[in-house]
Amino acid sequence: MSAGLPVRAEHLDHEYEAEGERVQALVDVAFQVAAGERLTVVGPSGSGKSTLLTVLAGLQRPTGGRVLVGDQDLTALSETELVTLRRQHLAVVVQDPRRNLLPYGTAVDNVRFAQRPAGRGVRRRDPIELLRSLGLDAVAHDRVDRLSGGERQRIAIAAGLALDPDVLLVDEPTSALDARSRDEVLDLLERVAGEGATLISITHDRVVADRLGGVLVLDGGKVVAP
């Protein structure tokens, strides 16, 4: 099982240019998360949370600064090296569980599908054992499109863990869920963090931040409170 990797952001800046206008989405953002610890990024709409997540996931290069996952600087890697690093060490669960999952497949199918990337150095979790460890054995063989939003979100997180990532990045894990489903997703994320992976979540929900801890507050692209 993964022991997690530390993640460090140094002087991160990100600027978008759209229709001749420049938007400074991240301004000198810096933090460090130790291996196996949690970081929960909160902030109002437009504060730069999604931008930070995509930069930390290596899906977007920042216009300034560095991101270190373990001792590797994501911003210095080639596209090919980034693909390899992502496959071996990172997983991203995006906001809408339908975008993470094959709707007509079962939970087991979805974990297996997430394991398609082959190659050396890629660890695989046994799908049945993984779903059982996350308390999802009862729905392991159910079609995803017949499950509740909360169950789908938990399966999306399970699929994120299919390759035993060292760092799990989760975008708004509880949006559009009722309070009970939200608690179940949070129980699961706490279990994931207890297993060893470094957990980085973004949320606008203060309840989520209070439960997960390790809060970093963004506003206007800047860190305004650790």
Ligand SMILES: Nc1ncnc2c1ncn2[C@@H]1O[C@H](COP(=O)(O)OP(=O)(O)OP(=O)(O)O)[C@@H](O)[C@H]1O
């Ligand atoms: N592709 C883009 N092109 C131009 N500007 C962008 C782009 N993506 C985001 N922005 C701008 O960058 C700033 C930060 O956006 P970002 O989506 O990172 O914030 P956020 O905190 O995730 O917001 P939300 O909670 O609404 O998703 C905003 O001003 C936004 O309009």
